[in-house]
Amino acid sequence: MPFNLNEDQQDCLQELINVAMGQASDQLARYLDTFVDLRVPSIELVSALQLSKALESNEQPMALVSQGFFGYEGIRGEAILVYQHKDSDKIGDILGYEPEELSIEEQLIDISSILTTTFLNVFASQIENQMSYSAPRLLDDNSVALSQHLNQLSFSWDTALKVNITYRVTDYSFNCDMVLLIPEPAIVDIKKVIDRILEAF
Amino acid sequence: MGSSVLICDDSNMARKQVLRSLPEQLSKDVQLAKNGLEALDILRTNSINVLFLDLTMPELDGIGVLEGIKSEGIDVSVFVISADIQPEMQNKVLSLGAKAFLRKPVQTDLLVDRLQEHGYL
Numbered sequence: 602m603p604f605n606l607n608e609d610q611q612d613c614l615q616e617l618i619n620v621a622m623g624q625a626s627d628q629l630a631r632y633l634d635t636f637v638d639l640r641v642p643s644i645e646l647v648s649a650l651q652l653s654k655a656l657e658s659n660e661q662p663m664a665l666v667s668q669g670f671f672g673y674e675g676i677r678g679e680a681i682l683v684y685q686h687k688d689s690d691k692i693g694d695i696l697g698y699e700p701e702e703l704s705i706e707e708q709l710i711d712i713s714s715i716l717t718t719t720f721l722n723v724f725a726s727q728i729e730n731q732m733s734y735s736a737p738r739l740l741d742d743n744s745v746a747l748s749q750h751l752n753q754l755s756f757s758w759d760t761a762l763k764v765n766i767t768y769r770v771t772d773y774s775f776n777c778d779m780v781l782l783i784p785e786p787a788i789v790d791i792k793k794v795i796d797r798i799l800e801a802f
Numbered sequence: 803m804g805s806s807v808l809i810c811d812d813s814n815m816a817r818k819q820v821l822r823s824l825p826e827q828l829s830k831d832v833q834l835a836k837n838g839l840e841a842l843d844i845l846r847t848n849s850i851n852v853l854f855l856d857l858t859m860p861e862l863d864g865i866g867v868l869e870g871i872k873s874e875g876i877d878v879s880v881f882v883i884s885a886d887i888q889p890e891m892q893n894k895v896l897s898l899g900a901k902a903f904l905r906k907p908v909q910t911d912l913l914v915d916r917l918q919e920h921g922y923l
Contacts, residue, residue, distance in 0.1 A: 609814070616813040619858060620906050623885030636890045639858050641812070727907070802818055 604646055604760055604788045610795045611644060614764075617727050617798075618642050622766050625720040625779075629768055632715055633695055638769040647763045652782075664689050664706075664741035666713035670721050672730040675790035678761075678783040680721065682713040688775045689741075695773050710737050716768065716779055728794050758784035762791070805851035805922060806831040810841035810867065811883070812859040816906065820854050820883060823910040825923055828852065838862025842870045850878050852922060855900070857884040857891065868898035881916060883908050 606614065619642070626637040647655075667681045684692075692708045693700065703711075714737055725732045764781040783791060807828050811817045817834050824832070833848065835841040839862045844850065853871075857864035864882060871878060882895045885906040892903045902916040917923045 612814045616815045616906075619813070619816075619885040623858075623887050623906065626886065627888050630888045630890070636888060639886050641858055641860050799815075802815070802822075 604762070604785055606644075606762075606792065606795075609799055610792055613795045613799055614791070615642065615644060617724055618644070618764060618766070620727060621720045621724040624723045625716050626768055628715050628719045629712070629770075632712070633770060633773075635695075635770055635772045638771050640767055640769070642764055642766040644762065644764050646760055648760055649758060652761070652763065664709055664739065666709055666737050666739050668713070668717050668737040669735035670717075670732045671734075672725055672732045674730065674794060675787055676728075676730060676783075676794065677787050678781055680717040681780040681782065682709075682716060683778040683780060684709060685776065686741075688777070691773060691775055695770070695775060706739050706741065709741075710739055712777070713737055716777070720766075720779065728798065730794070758782070760785050762788050806833070806849060807852045807854070808833050808835060808841060808844055808848075808850045808878075809854045810835040810838065810859075810864075811854075811856035812836055813856075816856060816883075819908055820913075823908050823913045825914060825917070828917070828922065838864065838867040838870070841867050842874075845871065845876050845878060846874070852917075853878050853880045855880050855882050856906075857882060857886050857895070865894070865898070868895060868900060872899055879920060879922070881913075883913075 622639060622642060626639055630637045663686060664684045665681055667679055669679050671677045689705055689709055692705060696708060718734065721732045762783040766779040768777045768779065805828055809817050809820045809832060821829065821832060833844055835844055837859045841853065855864045855867055864884065868880065871880065880900045881902050881904060882900045883904045883906055887905050895903055901920050904912055904916060914923065
């Protein structure tokens, strides 16, 4: 399995993610003026089919904001922020907007880009890399199948490394899932970077 | 005189980072724990002077360890080293009795500063 991470590689990636997740949640906490509860993130290999099944089997309707990222050394992927509709309706209240001041879609994109760019910039700086981003895209139209949307991501893939982080805003019982997908060839590149970090230990 | 030290973090790499940052007099007697439950077990059965504690961990997190130390009256100085840098979290760990909060990845000079402030060097 060329894409599998060994125990040390997984541990190293997890720690890089923890640091990035901590700073992203700090930014989210400041933006929402509240506290964000963090859990240990999960990292696993998924197939495209498994992923769309897993997301679609979730009965609650959701809104997704996805954004491609591109670094040096072949490191790239897609960051997807997943919101429950029942939560996305609350966002205006949380942010203290008057109705119609800013659409829910714009608010979701704002929150998503804070999380995505903070997370990825901190992640990149730890591996001495630098990220650029494609424009965020919102999908909240339930008529579009999720699998179809996944096919339109910035890359096509069969297997990806999936990192799942849940940001829980307990004061407002609002959750947001950040799903990072790193496609096959980029996994090989990220493993090289991780091995370089591990060698320094 | 040396002190016995416990490093508690679910990440092997993070434990190594702390270990590498320790000044010589603290690096002679070090134990390691992978989660809060292991840490509390070691604290109950060993005399530990300094605990370097992560927060986000499986089984039992750092907040659980701080609460356990308090409720069981364990005598140990805790330095929290965490990626969760939210001010509210920093205040929470200090109010639970931690001596200091350090952000991850730990920086050797800051760690040494905090240890000096609290009389461990």
